[in-house]
Amino acid sequence: MTTEPILLPPGRGRPISRSYKVAITLAVAFAVFMASGSMRPFVYQEACQLARWQLQRQLNDWPSIESEHFIVKYQPTDENAAAIVLKAAEKAYSIVTQEVDFVPPGKTLVVVHPTAEELNSAFGWSSQESAVGAYWGGAIRVLSPSAWIGDTSLELVKEIFWAAGPMVHEFTHLVLDYKTAGNYPRWFSEGLAQYLELKHCGTTLSSGFDLHLKQLYSIQELGNFSQLDDELLAYEQALSIVQYLTDIYGPQIIEQIVNSLAQGQSFPRALKTAGIKSPAALEEAWLQWLQLPAGI
Structure with missing residues (x-):
């Protein structure tokens, strides 16, 4: 489960306390640890559903709208924004479930925060963070389109929120998380989320960045994704x-x-099953593809 922000410049109501997040994280970790073999995905999904249910209960006094696959919670000032988010969520659902070949259980909870400060507060981020969305514990939180798109026509807001908003990115995190029961390296989830975002929305957080001008991280270093400078x-x-x-x-x-990860294989083993000898071999071949020397 990831709580890393993805993009840009978040709720009145009750933000998730640090103690609550720790408790849910420990509950998920314990449940998965106790599960074995074929039971692990089921137990992991149930633990995520519990975290989602707890959040939905916490936001019980927030208005909501629903569709076939989503429940969107929002503040009264964001009624129009919530409808835009719901439409984008359903569009993302049809794309991501087909691409990843997996349908998550139940309806996904999406929480729309009216300000950046409230979104940041929900995750304990500093005021310097500038995210428009994040996935954690079976639910997606997004910054209201009205908070960062500005005053323009409704149709243009819909277009901008789809192209530059977080729905494909964050829903990819959710689907991968559920399908593999959390068994994936963080960088792979971020890479896949951006890949589908770029493919179907035409933009992503890092598109246009020139890797030839940087001292790159090794794949081993990418394993510590959240701690990288x-x-x-x-x-x-x-x-x-x-x-x-x-x-x-x-x-x-x-x-x-992804299918190998869903079967419980480690990432190196999943690569080998797919015909790639090791993460080191992947790194070397990728650098050659980039026309960069091996040995970062």
Whole structure:
């Protein structure tokens, strides 16, 4: 489960306390640890559903709208924005579930925060963070389109929120998380989310970043994704590696890797199952594809 922001410049109501987040995280970790074999995905999904239910209960006094696959919670001032978010969520659902070949259980909860400060507060982020969305614990939180798109026509707001908003990105995180029961490296999830975002929305956080001008992270270093100093570089590398995989092996290799992860294989083993000897071999081949020397 990820709580990292993805983009730009978040609720009245009750933000998630640090103690609550710790309690839910420990509950998920304990449940998954106690589960074994074929039971692990089921237990993980149930733990995520519990976290989602707890959040929905916490926001019980917020207005909501629903569709076939989503429940959107919002503040009264964001009624129009909530409808835009719901429409984008359903559009993202049809894309991501087909791309990842998995349908998450139940309805996904999406919380619309009217200000950046409230979104940041919900996750304990500093005021310097500038996110428009994040996924954590079976639910997606987004910054209201009205808070960052500005005063323009409704149709243009819809277009901008789809192209530059977080729905494809965050829903990809959710679907991958549920399908693999959390069994994936963070950089791979970020790379896949950006890949689908770029493919279907035409833009992403790191598009246009020139890797040839940077001292790159190794794949081993990307394993500590959240602790890396250059966040944009890490995101761009994650996207580039997924682009390399699909360019050389075809999009089916992503399905092969994800299916192996869903079966409980480690990431190195999932690569090997897909025909790639090791993460080191992936790194070397990716650098050659970039026309950069091996040995970062």
